Amino acid sequence: MFKNQGTMDVSVLPQVLQWKQGGAGVEDLEPEVRSPVDEVFDQFLKGNTIFKNRDVLRHDYVPEKLPHREEEIRTLASILAPALKGQKCSNVFIYGKTGTGKTAVARYVLDKLTAKARQIGAPVVACYINCRMAGTEYRILASLCEALGVKVPFTGLAKAEVLERFKKALIGREFVFIIMLDEVDVLVKAHGDALLYELTRLNPELKGSKICLIGISNDLTFKEHLDPRVLSSLSEEEMVFKPYNASQLRDILWDRAREAFVDGAVSEAVIGLCAALSAQEHGDARRALDLLRVAGEIAEREGARKVEVEHVRKAVKCIEYDRIVEAIRSLPLHAKLILLAVYEKTKKVSSVITGEIYAAYSAICSRMGLTPLTQRRISSIINELDMMGLLNAQLVNMGRYGRTKKIRLAVQRSIVREILTQEGLT
Numbered sequence: 001m002f003k004n005q006g007t008m009d010v011s012v013l014p015q016v017l018q019w020k021q022g023g024a025g026v027e028d029l030e031p032e033v034r035s036p037v038d039e040v041f042d043q044f045l046k047g048n049t050i051f052k053n054r055d056v057l058r059h060d061y062v063p064e065k066l067p068h069r070e071e072e073i074r075t076l077a078s079i080l081a082p083a084l085k086g087q088k089c090s091n092v093f094i095y096g097k098t099g100t101g102k103t104a105v106a107r108y109v110l111d112k113l114t115a116k117a118r119q120i121g122a123p124v125v126a127c128y129i130n131c132r133m134a135g136t137e138y139r140i141l142a143s144l145c146e147a148l149g150v151k152v153p154f155t156g157l158a159k160a161e162v163l164e165r166f167k168k169a170l171i172g173r174e175f176v177f178i179i180m181l182d183e184v185d186v187l188v189k190a191h192g193d194a195l196l197y198e199l200t201r202l203n204p205e206l207k208g209s210k211i212c213l214i215g216i217s218n219d220l221t222f223k224e225h226l227d228p229r230v231l232s233s234l235s236e237e238e239m240v241f242k243p244y245n246a247s248q249l250r251d252i253l254w255d256r257a258r259e260a261f262v263d264g265a266v267s268e269a270v271i272g273l274c275a276a277l278s279a280q281e282h283g284d285a286r287r288a289l290d291l292l293r294v295a296g297e298i299a300e301r302e303g304a305r306k307v308e309v310e311h312v313r314k315a316v317k318c319i320e321y322d323r324i325v326e327a328i329r330s331l332p333l334h335a336k337l338i339l340l341a342v343y344e345k346t347k348k349v350s351s352v353i354t355g356e357i358y359a360a361y362s363a364i365c366s367r368m369g370l371t372p373l374t375q376r377r378i379s380s381i382i383n384e385l386d387m388m389g390l391l392n393a394q395l396v397n398m399g400r401y402g403r404t405k406k407i408r409l410a411v412q413r414s415i416v417r418e419i420l421t422q423e424g425l426t
């Protein structure tokens with residue numbers, strides 16, 4: 001719908017707006033004059049009063065400037081700089097909460113480094129891999145091979161064979177190979193740290209080439225899952241990215257807003273609110289940018305000429321709604337059934353205890369011809385749903401009956417009903 005927005009002849013715009021302001025609004029035209037095509041065009045023209053280039057607000061857009069990360073950029077650049085002289089650089093472990101700019105900074109520095117290396121003819125090869133996207137150790141190794149120009153079939157080879165091909169591509173060469181493993185915790189949680197172990201120990205075998213590893217994670221407890229040898233090797237250098245505060249988020253948003261929106265479409269009040277709301281959570285720049293983009297889209301859809309504070313408030317609800325929908329949809333079946341049990345049991349009361357939920361859940365299972373999971377498993381699913389913010393479970397003392405949990409829905413009932421109905425569970 002917006003793809004060709006940039007190709008529109010903007011010279012038409014002032015006339016249309018003037019004509020609208022003159023009293024004969026689009027809505028006032030005679031029905032026979034307005035065709036569906038006119039409606040599309042009018043909407044299109046209206047839309048352009050908000051966004052100049054909405055792509056600037058996309059998650060994968062790497063801006064030319066990253067305000068309030070100058071120090072981190074300099075630190076990472078100085079750790080990687082020896083690569084330009086063909087020297088081995090330290091492995092780095094970068095961590096910090098979600099949306100603190102880890103990926104943006106790492107990619108930014110890597111792009112600059114490879115550009116510089118090309119310019120001076122330094123033998124630097126870099127490979128950025130998002131471990132969540134890659135999914136398996138095989139795919140990660142295959143990407144490493146591809147970065148060195150070695151083709152590997154999509155599947156089919158043994159992991160050891162791919163590792164061999166990778167080593168072969170490096171042995172006897174003079175490459176400094178920089179491997180950036182983003183969201184590395186996802187790899188370790190799914191497949192353990194065997195691949196990291198291999199990669200951290202390869203250097204002595206390479207006779208000439210050197211590998212430098214950069215691991216990135218937003219899971220601060222992830223280090224506990226690593227073998228101490230892998231951990232000490234991976235974190236020769238450590239960088240911690242702190243959450244942004246409201247004023248830093250404001251600067252980040254303004255930088256993007258100037259490129260994304262037409263002049264005057266956003267105000268200090270709008271930017272300030274997006275920044276304040278995101279700082280209250282955990283200083284997440286992604287959330288702040290999402291809020292601003294969704295607020296802009298709502299304003300555009302409403303045909304407004306400017307983004308207002310009210311649009312930001314609507315965006316909060318809209319994003320929260322999407323988050324809940326996404327979270328519920330991706331639950332495994334039995335977790336959905338627990339949610340359904342809580343939904344059914346809290347129709348008349350605000351909260352229920354674990355035993356009642358288990359009974360209701362078992363009844364749902366027998367209604368559907370399924371074997372219920374054990375009560376112990378159900379307790380742990382309830383804890384997970386609590387952590388996800390879908391349920392609220394509070395431990396209460398029942399006197400001589402011991403302790404139990406009082407559980408209630410932590411999200412709007414109507415949303416839970418809507419999604420479980422769509423999934424054919426109610």
Ligand SMILES: Nc1ncnc2c1ncn2[C@@H]1O[C@H](COP(=O)(O)OP(=O)(O)OP(=O)(O)O)[C@@H](O)[C@H]1O
Nearest residue numbers: 059066067098099100101102103104218252285286
């Ligand atoms: N200092 C900054 N200036 C401009 N944009 C930024 C800055 N920091 C983060 N962003 C933007 O915020 C969004 C989130 O940043 P990024 O993806 O780097 O977060 P992250 O720390 O990698 O989060 P996660 O742990 O969830 O992967 C991106 O769109 C990024 O461009």
Ligand SMILES: [Mg+2]
Nearest residue numbers: 102103104182
């Ligand atoms: Mg990231």
